[in-house]
Amino acid sequence: MATIVEFKDYSMGFKDDDGKVFNLLDKLSLKVEEGKALGVVGESGCGKSMTSLSMMRLLPDAAVVQGGEILLEGKNILEMSEEEMRHVRGAKLAMIFQEPMTALNPVLTVGRQIGESLTLHHPEMKPEEVRRQVIQALSDVGIAAPETRIDQYPHEFSGGMRQRVMIAMAIINHPALLIADEPTTALDVTIQAQILDIMRRLKGASGSLMVITHNLGVVAEICDEVAVMYAGRAVERGTLKAIFDHPLHPYTRGLMASVPTMRSEKKPLHTIPGTVPTVYDYGPGCRFADRCEFCMERCGREAPPTRLVGEDHLIQCWLNFEGEAESDG
Numbered sequence: 140m141a142t143i144v145e146f147k148d149y150s151m152g153f154k155d156d157d158g159k160v161f162n163l164l165d166k167l168s169l170k171v172e173e174g175k176a177l178g179v180v181g182e183s184g185c186g187k188s189m190t191s192l193s194m195m196r197l198l199p200d201a202a203v204v205q206g207g208e209i210l211l212e213g214k215n216i217l218e219m220s221e222e223e224m225r226h227v228r229g230a231k232l233a234m235i236f237q238e239p240m241t242a243l244n245p246v247l248t249v250g251r252q253i254g255e256s257l258t259l260h261h262p263e264m265k266p267e268e269v270r271r272q273v274i275q276a277l278s279d280v281g282i283a284a285p286e287t288r289i290d291q292y293p294h295e296f297s298g299g300m301r302q303r304v305m306i307a308m309a310i311i312n313h314p315a316l317l318i319a320d321e322p323t324t325a326l327d328v329t330i331q332a333q334i335l336d337i338m339r340r341l342k343g344a345s346g347s348l349m350v351i352t353h354n355l356g357v358v359a360e361i362c363d364e365v366a367v368m369y370a371g372r373a374v375e376r377g378t379l380k381a382i383f384d385h386p387l388h389p390y391t392r393g394l395m396a397s398v399p400t401m402r403s404e405k406k407p408l409h410t411i412p413g414t415v416p417t418v419y420d421y422g423p424g425c426r427f428a429d430r431c432e433f434c435m436e437r438c439g440r441e442a443p444p445t446r447l448v449g450e451d452h453l454i455q456c457w458l459n460f461e462g463e464a465e466s467d468g
């Protein structure tokens with residue numbers, strides 16, 4: 140199976156006013172295979188957004204890349220020219236954001252906005268063909284009467300419909316990877332289910348998907364693989380089944396236990412004590428150590444290596460550690 144995007148030991152951090160760099164993403168290794176969906180999960184502040192912005196090369200000014208590679212179909216994004224990146228953004232990697240109203244221009248029709256993302260990469264395309272493809276994209280995301288809707292403005296669409304417009308804009312160029320950053324957070328539950336359904340269909344129909352979310356339910360619905368992030372590290376990675384059936388990292392187990400289920404309705408929900416540290420607070424050891432109920436002396440002192448605990452199942456944890464760490468894949 141072809142790998143679409145691969146992070147290989149990628150590290151980045153932030154410069155403070157004195158130029159000192161504080162590491163956030165620490166030797167991150169992740170892969171998205173063709174036609175598959177990877178869920179990147181973790182609490183707010185874990186580095187999920189910096190992961191996607193790194194791929195798009197849209198990091199904030201204070202950010203510094205410290206090492207490693209981000210390969211897009213085998214080519215290192217970090218070494219591409221700005222010219223190449225303009226093609227990559229939109230045509231190869233497309234992103235859908237949390238809040239469609241801030242991403243859509245209120246004074247332009249949705250047809251014009253979606254059409255512009257198409258003509259940016261295909262300036263030669265005839266207006267009739269642009270219109271035909273925009274109508275098709277609106278129809279693909281389940282917008283009824285796309286021939287009429289194409290000429291309407293964002294305020295004429297409901298929240299869920301605007302989210303569909305954003306998805307249409309993202310898929311119009313058939314990107315190799317669609318990155319969805321908290322795609323359903325701002326939506327009510329029924330609309331969330333519809334958006335998830337569209338994304339599931341898109342995954343079947345075309346390229347790969349990276350879903351960035353704190354919501355394990357969203358991951359369970361559409362993802363094939365899962366990476367659990369904590370304070371800039373992928374602390375557990377594996378297939379959906381491995382992570383949901385046999386979560387091994389104490390952080391993953393804590394996240395799972397915090398999800399309400401029908402059975403746990405009457406019991407108080409488990410919460411992970413404390414909060415995610417910021418880049419200025421990380422110690423030399425496991426970044427979860429302070430919040431971990433299994434914390435041992437070694438955990439605060441030494442960062443755990445990545446090790447294989449099952450087929451395609453990796454964790455970074457000292458718990459039950461015996462012997463050498465496996466090489467990272």
Ligand SMILES: Nc1ncnc2c1ncn2[C@@H]1O[C@H](COP(=O)(O)OP(=O)(O)OP(=O)(O)O)[C@@H](O)[C@H]1O
Nearest residue numbers: 153163182183184185186187188189190201417418
């Ligand atoms: N300019 C900056 N200087 C220092 N640290 C920063 C800066 N911008 C972000 N960070 C750090 O990056 C981390 C947040 O990363 P990121 O936004 O990727 O997390 P996230 O998991 O996507 O969170 P959310 O779900 O809230 O978007 C935090 O630890 C924050 O302190």
